[in-house]
Amino acid sequence: MKKYYSSVKPFYTRKRLRIGYKLWKAIVRLFFPKVEFVWDCERPTDGEPIIFVSNHTKVYAPAVFLLRYEKKVRPWSNANLLTFKEVGRHIFNHVIQNRKPKILLYPLAVLIMPLIVWAFRSIEPVPVYKQQKRIVETFEKAVETLESGMQQIVFPEKLENPVNKYIFELQHGFTYLGKEYYERTGKILKYYPVYACQSLHKVLIGEPVAYDPAVHMSQQKVSICKYLENAIKELGDSLPEHKISVYE
Numbered sequence: 710m711k712k713y714y715s716s717v718k719p720f721y722t723r724k725r726l727r728i729g730y731k732l733w734k735a736i737v738r739l740f741f742p743k744v745e746f747v748w749d750c751e752r753p754t755d756g757e758p759i760i761f762v763s764n765h766t767k768v769y770a771p772a773v774f775l776l777r778y779e780k781k782v783r784p785w786s787n788a789n790l791l792t793f794k795e796v797g798r799h800i801f802n803h804v805i806q807n808r809k810p811k812i813l814l815y816p817l818a819v820l821i822m823p824l825i826v827w828a829f830r831s832i833e834p835v836p837v838y839k840q841q842k843r844i845v846e847t848f849e850k851a852v853e854t855l856e857s858g859m860q861q862i863v864f865p866e867k868l869e870n871p872v873n874k875y876i877f878e879l880q881h882g883f884t885y886l887g888k889e890y891y892e893r894t895g896k897i898l899k900y901y902p903v904y905a906c907q908s909l910h911k912v913l914i915g916e917p918v919a920y921d922p923a924v925h926m927s928q929q930k931v932s933i934c935k936y937l938e939n940a941i942k943e944l945g946d947s948l949p950e951h952k953i954s955v956y957e
Contacts, residue, residue: 710722711723711724713725714833714850714853714854714857715833716786716788716791716829716830716833716834716835716836716850717791717792717830717836727831729827729831730827730828730831730832734775734776737776738776738777741772741773741776741777742910743777743910744773744777744910744911744912745910745911745912746777746778746779746911746912746914747911747912747913747914748914749913749914749915749916749944749947750901750914750915750916750917753860753899753901755858756858757899758855758890758896758897758898758899759860759898759899759900759901759917760851760855760860760861760862760863760883760886760898760899760900760901761774761782761860761861761862761863761901761903761914762862762863762865762879762883762900762901762902762903762937762941763862763863763864763902763903763904763905763941764864764866764875764876764903764904764905764941764945764955764956765864765866765876765956766905766907766954766955766956767954767956767957769905769907769954770864770903770905770912771784771862771864773905773912774862774912775832780859780860781859782859782860782861782862783833783834783835783854783859783860783861783862784832784834784835784861784862784863784864785834785835785837785847785851785861785862785863785864785883786829786832786834786835786836786837787799787836787837788836788837788838788839788843788847790825790826790829791826791829791830791834791836792826793822793823793826796822796825796826797818797819797822800818800822800825801815801818835847835850835851835854835861836850844882848885848886848889851886851889851890852886852889852890852893852894855886855890855894855898856894862903863883864956865879865880865882865883865934866878866879866880866956867879867880868956868957871955872938872942873938873941873942873945874942874945874953875904875941875942875945875953875955876938876941876942876955876956877955877956878934878938879934879937879938880934881930881931881934884900884920884926884929884930884933884934885926885930886898887900887919887920887929887933888920888922888926890920891920891922897919897920897922898919898920899917899918899919899920900917900918900919900920900933900937901914901915901917902914902915902916902917902918902936902937902940902941902944903915903941903944904941904944904945904948906945906948906951906954907952907954908951908952908953908954909948909949909951911948913944913945913947913948914944915940915941915943915944916940918933918936918937918940920933
């Protein structure tokens, strides 16, 4: 029996064609500006295990990788956006809670919730769970992605504690993927820093930092994030003066 990737199930038994999503994506690409991807490092070989770690901007960085990157890339995404049960709670509590006029926003949210679930399921992301009991599912899906040879991308900013003018402090959780992947396969994962610049229509990819099995994760999770924060700053500083889009 063949098994196909699923963000919401252990696996699918038949391949999802996603015709509606592919059509929607083709239409959106017609209006999305072209982007230059610049590698400030040696490109990874095909199938090499890597994960991009990018500034989030607003929605530009996720959109540009989904619409303009040369290969299919799997993003990490909030698991609440993948189920009808949780998406409403997420929108009401985190998106429109402090916005007005609620008399218009609440009905609009109800109308678009099915579209949000459809879109995120079509993207087939790595689902990020906040509950400690389910976080193992996040790493299982991420390792499955790596073993398939597909690249993935994470946007781990905290929305607090800016570390420089480009990004907020990075959450540490994603760094454990290196440990999980090494324990299962014996292979070393590389984390590539990414700076997406909307105003210049450029995406810069810098020198990676590799997981080191000889260093305890309590120390390594901090050093990996500090390296990536500094590397993203260096990538941003290497560009001409430009308008900076921060995460909101």
